[in-house]
Amino acid sequence: MSPPLDVDQRPLEPPGAALRRVRARAPLVQNITNFVAMNPAANILLAVGASPAMVHAREEAGEFARIADALTINIGTLSPVWLDGMLVAAAAAADAGKPWVLDPVAVGATALRRDAARRLLELSPSLVRGNASEIIALAPATRVGTGADTSGGKGVDATDPVAAAELAAVTLAERQGCVVAVTGEIDFVTDGRRAAHIANGHVMMPQVTALGCALTGVCGAFLGAGGDPFECTVAALAYYGLAGEHAARGADGPGSFALCFIDALSGLSADALDKDARIAPIAVPSPHDAGRQW
Amino acid sequence: MSPPLDVDQRPLEPPGAALRRVRARAPLVQNITNFVAMNPAANILLAVGASPAMVHAREEAGEFARIADALTINIGTLSPVWLDGMLVAAAAAADAGKPWVLDPVAVGATALRRDAARRLLELSPSLVRGNASEIIALAPATRVGTGADTSGGKGVDATDPVAAAELAAVTLAERQGCVVAVTGEIDFVTDGRRAAHIANGHVMMPQVTALGCALTGVCGAFLGAGGDPFECTVAALAYYGLAGEHAARGADGPGSFALCFIDALSGLSADALDKDARIAPIAVPSPHDAGRQW
């Protein structure tokens, strides 16, 4: 990374503070997530120190969202009946002032997904977390070309680098009035007024399914425990990536990595997070910055 | 625990006998469980020595319940269409004289769950297994106060100690004519005529998601292999808790614990269970026992 040209000078809260809040408050996090992520998301939320609950049916999802401390919605294995529950839950969370997180899995792939994301975005998510291809698909006009031929991802895996999605993330954050996180090799987070890169993580993480989906749950836990949503998201991403680095030390492959990752999330201290987080506040990217390098 | 005042003197069957029956007969256990528990419940049932089958659709759940040796129903990720399948399956199991187990997850949280539990209880479960908050929610008038402000649990985790639910369990067992198990630090099992405490277990068990849900499946396997339902339930709980104790020896955190637990369930011998089970028959708690200490 080149050094930032125009850094917001307000110091960020140390990420360990947000982790301490999660562990002290054990927020009840309602997750409407996909069938692949159900189990690891719950285990990862427990390892983080939160209390996960998977409640999706239209008949109770809104009622539960008012009890929970945060809601997360992931459209991975979408269907119309599940979308109904998502809409009810998101509306209730927004109405009750509870933070909620949207994970628009493979939103570029089908009409059903594009329509679902559009309707969910209308319900004021606190945070949108996706890979580069997904964030570009939500704000396509602002995609920064890299020469590669892409249409926002053919499947669930990103086909664009994070850098190509940074302007899209800013546009989305400004339009929605929310935080947007693009995760990948170097994560990017913005709320339209502030931005940061988070460099923690490990190449083995994308080799385990649903770790991105479970990260959405973890972001929900951090937001649900209180604090500034932008800072909480930055903290959650640094914590998650650092746990990945720790897990890789003991792993012989993606199977053992998945296990070590749960242990690392559980064992990582707030002090270690403050020490080893690699968070770089940067200027908010703008299409008018002619000299910038993305 | 203070020593029991009035112990039923009939000796219980050694728990290893029930485990031997499971392994000898490999009962086919139909599970209608939640999306989080699907995979670990199946793996745990295989490790125990049973043959798991996840069959939930209304169109076949009843037909299958007549083939299976036992049925278990867990309302963790409930929806109306799944409730239809649960009702059909439970009715068929009851009609065919097959044992069936109800796990009323988070029954206190929403109207949908309370209504589902009420309808399922009408279909004569052989065993109801839940945490303290769930059992209290099913027989709320008998909750024993501990001074804490509670309404039967806000999410899926118990907010009440087991001891606070023992009278509720007895009331429920008497009303339903079934076995009731309250699981927690010290498990409590009763059929209204007999009661026991089971002290096996490990603090890491609640840190792995769905272990309670999977225990419901294991209880189904023990009941499906034949024997007295009260004794089978006591044996299943001691076996499960003891495997947790063994698993903890090799675990660095909840990720490795989950793996070691499967290995321990598979490797635990009936002889070891007979030797290390911590089962204490106790007098059936009654609201009329003025001298009792809950």
Next chain:
Amino acid sequence: MSPPLDVDQRPLEPPGAALRRVRARAPLVQNITNFVAMNPAANILLAVGASPAMVHAREEAGEFARIADALTINIGTLSPVWLDGMLVAAAAAADAGKPWVLDPVAVGATALRRDAARRLLELSPSLVRGNASEIIALAPATRVGTGADTSGGKGVDATDPVAAAELAAVTLAERQGCVVAVTGEIDFVTDGRRAAHIANGHVMMPQVTALGCALTGVCGAFLGAGGDPFECTVAALAYYGLAGEHAARGADGPGSFALCFIDALSGLSADALDKDARIAPIAVPSPHDAGRQW
């Protein structure tokens, strides 16, 4: 095994070639599978080197099948609404000339399953993969008796040996014009013109749930990466079984085996596969071969 009487003399492609294609092309594999297998199937496909996507809803399953390189359908936790999505996806895959794999879980158990399998078979699967009891249930007239009393499996586990299903597999392959794989201790694969036994594997594999279902996904990845479907299937089965052999070296039970298996799938080289695959081309079994021994 006795030596084959009439071996097809054309040499098979070495299995490592198919594995190299999967890793080079990272095929996008759409899986409509059951709730137990969702997570392990995705992790196993990632370990193999493919890109898994779980997309099942009728509203998008066909649209997605045209994007994907292969489709796999597993009826493990079947329901009518999921069957709708399966039929739409299979029809789209067949229409677009994409390979698709059918896994008829427990097809003998209920009317819903028999009807679903019948309708799916009409949509020209490229490969049908099942255990012996399932394949016999699809072509029951050709079951070869072993003296055991069986009706094609009561649950999800096979109650017949592979050998008893070989004639059924040939009949099914000829009738459907597809490849049929019967997996078990010694796998059998045929396309009606060729046949092979694959002896790789380990006794611990059936102790982990959904490994058969995930193998269906792996077969989809091998077919989706191009090549002859019969040879691809043989290669996939040898690769999978050999990974099981490697995994067993480090396992203390089914829990640790599951983890080691993912690591082994990821780490197994194409050269090691070519070296240690135990593939035996055999004559296509026929009911008219009076001297044969099944």
